[in-house]
Structure formats: C-alpha cells, structure tokens
Amino acid sequence: DAGVIQSPRHEVTEMGQEVTLRCKPISGHDYLFWYRQTMMRGLELLIYFNNNVPIDDSGMPEDRFSAKMPNASFSTLKIQPSEPRDSAVYFCASSLKTYYGYTFGSGTRLTVV
C-alpha cells in the first residue's frame, strides 16, 4: 500500500498564477479530505468528499479555491489566482469512514511570492 500520494511536494509560484495540487487516496477509501496547515491557524479542513461527491466545503477560504474529485483515485485542489497569504502546507487525507483514523499524505508546501 503506497499510502496517500500528493504532488508536487513543493511549489513556488508568483502571485496571480494558478496552482494545482494533486492527490491520490488509498484505494477503497470512500472519504477524501483537503487540509491546510499554517503556524498561526494549525490544521484547517478546506473541503471533503464522500464517494467523489463534495460534502462540506465550508472551509474553502474564498472563490479563488476550488476542488474536484473526478474519480475515486484522484482529486485536485486549485487556487486561481494565488496570493502570498495562501502560502502553507496543504495535506490530503483519506479514510474508510469519517470516525476512523485518517491517513495523511506527505503534503505540498506552497510558497506564493
């Protein structure tokens, strides 16, 4: 089992550019979560999917953020246009059930300059 796979590991982009983060969940997991981690705010849930359907996107900061899950093995988080305050580590996690432990990926460290 390769675990949750995220790409890229690091992304440096200029303000105003579009950024796409990718995630491959563990096969068979019905739930996929996108979290953002910063020193100031800790781990914050952005959005989560159940069986590829978005269930709760109340944590998405604003319309610049969008997430999709076209199939059970792939999800993207897109930021357009990016801003310096979006700099953070973005984690994807997957789970069999919401009340089971999540398995997190290694994260994408995003720096917007």
Added chain:
Amino acid sequence: EDQVTQSPEALRLQEGESSSLNCSYTVSGLRGLFWYRQDPGKGPEFLFTLYSAGEEKEKERLKATLTKKESFLHITAPKPEDSATYLCAVHGSGNTGKLIFGQGTTLQVKP
C-alpha cells in the same frame, strides 16, 4: 461550535522523564477522539482513536485516556525518537464527519 485545546504548547523532557499531554474538548455528541503524531516535513500519523469516556489505548511508551471533557496522552520513559508534535482531534455528531484539530503539543526529548 466544536473546539479542541491542547496544552502545553511545547514540552521539553529529559530521556526517561515521564509526562502527560492534555487535550480539552467541547463537542456535541463525541463520535471519536483521535491522537496523531507529526514529524517535521511530514503529514500527521494516526496513533489512537478513543470512542467513549473511560476508554484507554496503549502503544509502546504511549497511553491515551479519555474522560467526558478531556484526553491525556501519557508518555512513559520517553526516548529522543518520541520527539514530535502530537495533535488531538475530535469528531462530533454535529459536524458532518470532519475532524477538528487542536494546535498541537511539540515534544522535545533530550538524551
């Protein structure tokens, strides 16, 4: 609103010096309390889930306990490799399934 507060923010221990980390929570209808370990540059790693007050779980030098208001992560005779940030999270029946995380406790164990 569901909330999780962890204390202390940081803890320094000598190798072999036992201690406890605290996680206080307010949640409507606790469905589970989770402990994770996070090493620098990595994603959180699942340690334990506790589902009801009085429950205890152990793994090597770690023991997690749960009451109706808080959870403790006891570390017995820690080693330098136990140094990490420990995160607590709750899943409540009113929040549609998402985990709410605390800010974490950063533990440093010196040899």
